[in-house]
Amino acid sequence: MLTIGTLAKKTGTKVQTIRYYEQIGLMPEPGRTEGGQRRYGDAELDRLSFVRHARQLGFSLDAIRELLDLSDHPGKSCAEADAIARRQLKQVEQRLARLEALRTELKRMVHECSGGQTSDCRVLEVLRDHSECLTDHEEISA
Amino acid sequence: MLTIGTLAKKTGTKVQTIRYYEQIGLMPEPGRTEGGQRRYGDAELDRLSFVRHARQLGFSLDAIRELLDLSDHPGKSCAEADAIARRQLKQVEQRLARLEALRTELKRMVHECSGGQTSDCRVLEVLRDHSECLTDHEEISA
DNA sequence: TTTACATCCTCTAGCTACTGTAGGTTCAAG
DNA sequence: CTTGAACCTACAGTAGCTAGAGGATGTAAA
Numbered sequence: 001m002l003t004i005g006t007l008a009k010k011t012g013t014k015v016q017t018i019r020y021y022e023q024i025g026l027m028p029e030p031g032r033t034e035g036g037q038r039r040y041g042d043a044e045l046d047r048l049s050f051v052r053h054a055r056q057l058g059f060s061l062d063a064i065r066e067l068l069d070l071s072d073h074p075g076k077s078c079a080e081a082d083a084i085a086r087r088q089l090k091q092v093e094q095r096l097a098r099l100e101a102l103r104t105e106l107k108r109m110v111h112e113c114s115g116g117q118t119s120d121c122r123v124l125e126v127l128r129d130h131s132e133c134l135t136d137h138e139e140i141s142a
Numbered sequence: 143m144l145t146i147g148t149l150a151k152k153t154g155t156k157v158q159t160i161r162y163y164e165q166i167g168l169m170p171e172p173g174r175t176e177g178g179q180r181r182y183g184d185a186e187l188d189r190l191s192f193v194r195h196a197r198q199l200g201f202s203l204d205a206i207r208e209l210l211d212l213s214d215h216p217g218k219s220c221a222e223a224d225a226i227a228r229r230q231l232k233q234v235e236q237r238l239a240r241l242e243a244l245r246t247e248l249k250r251m252v253h254e255c256s257g258g259q260t261s262d263c264r265v266l267e268v269l270r271d272h273s274e275c276l277t278d279h280e281e282i283s284a
Numbered sequence: 285t286t287t288a289c290a291t292c293c294t295c296t297a298g299c300t301a302c303t304g305t306a307g308g309t310t311c312a313a314g
Numbered sequence: 315c316t317t318g319a320a321c322c323t324a325c326a327g328t329a330g331c332t333a334g335a336g337g338a339t340g341t342a343a344a
Contacts, residue, residue, distance in 0.1 A: 003311095005320060015321085016303060024301095035310045037321055046270070054269050057244055061301070071266045078263040082252060085265045089248040092241055099238050102200055106231040110224060121220040123227045124213045127196050128188070145340095147291060157292085158332060166330095177339045179292055203330070 001031075001039040011048045018048065026051060026061060026068070059088055143173075143181040153190045160190065168193060168203060168210070201230055 008015045021027040027048060030038045047068070054064045063084055070081050105126070112122035150157045163169040169190060172180045189210070196206045205226050212223045247268070254264035 003320075014303070017301085019322095020302060033310080033321095035321085036323095037310065050269050055301090057247060057269070058241075067266065067269065070260050070263075071270070074260050076260045078260050078265070081260060081263045081265040085248055085251050089245065089252055092245050092248060096238065096241050096245065099200075099234055099241065103231065103234050103238065105199060106227060106234060109227050110231055118212050118216050118218045118220050118223060121212075121223045123220070123223040124209065127192050127199070127209065128213070145291075156332075159330085161293095162331060175292095175339080177292085179339065197330090 001041065002045065004038045004040070007040045007045060007048065010045060011052050013048060013052055021048070021051065024061070026065060057088070058092060059084075063088065143183065144187065146180045146182070149182045149187060149190065152187060153194050155190065155194055163190070163193065166203070168207060199230070200234060201226075205230065 002010070004015050004018055007013075008018060018027065022029060027044065030040050030044060033039060050068065050071070051064055054067060055061075059067070066084055067081060070076055109123045109126045118124060144152070146157050146160055149155070150160060160169065164171060169186065172182050172186060174180060192210065192213070193206055196209060197203075201209070208226055209223060212218055251265045251268045254268075260266060
């Protein structure tokens with residue numbers, strides 16, 4: 001039986017985060033000691049590892065909820081899990097494209113900085129100059 | 143003189159966002175009509191364009207505040223603006239590295255999906271299997 | 285001039301995914 | 315039996331907006 005602190009260490013999660021996951025229904029309510037402290041078993045360790053791993057891969061909590069649901073019902077079709085992963089991959093590729101464009105622009109800003117006064121600073125100039133925008137009014141959710 | 147709605151359209155910002163920027167002190171309090179509606183001039187249009195451009199480049203509102211401050215004092219050294227841009231570039235490159243690793247892993251998950259039942263699903267398996275982690279307990283803020 | 289209606293106003297609450305704090309209790313070691 | 319780390323609940327705060335309620339204003343046509 002693990003305390004919440006031990007579980008936290010084993011999974012690289014903060015204690016509060018585990019309690020938060022319980023609150024939003026992502027983790028089950030665990031057993032308690034007589035004094036009211038949470039005690040966890042291996043099932044919870046596995047579940048939390050799954051959640052953290054998915055988070056590291058950039059899945060949203062909602063997506064993880066779906067994945068956990070699929071994983072709890074082994075008879076269901078794999079297609080759904082695959083669809084979720086594909087959606088995720090698409091998002092990642094979009095972010096990559098934007099970040100790459102971004103890196104180019106930032107590099108240019110940095111390399112062209114003359115080192116003088118801000119009145120001549122390329123960094124500020126680039127930000128002021130709207131004509132050099134990649135695309136107008138498009139957001140980067142980096 | 144521009145209404146807030148016109149300013150919003152010209153800069154690709156939502157009306158609420160402009161009011162929010164005013165609230166947090168990123169945009170100045172504009173003049174008002176007798177009836178109390180906001181009216182903007184070219185200075186505000188420029189400032190908001192600067193802000194939105196910087197946001198598109200992934201700068202935080204705090205960083206933008208610094209940049210605006212530098213830009214308001216043209217005598218200051220360019221070095222600070224350069225430092226902010228360099229910090230930003232570094233962050234972008236870190237994110238890129240993580241996202242690339244992520245893409246590789248997601249691609250593997252998707253390609254190995256057998257199409258059968260969830261009990262054999264590689265997607266879920268990969269998420270359960272902690273040994274295939276890139277690095278332990280490291281977060282991706284994608 | 286009146287009426288219609290888009291746009292504006294303030295205020296409040298909600299979103300994601302946590303993180304931090306205050307004030308108090310429990311557990312395990314010595 | 316005492317100490318002190320770790321636990322508990324409850325609430326507030328973070329970034330960067332976004333949405334909605336309920337009402338006022340501005341403008342253009344009838």
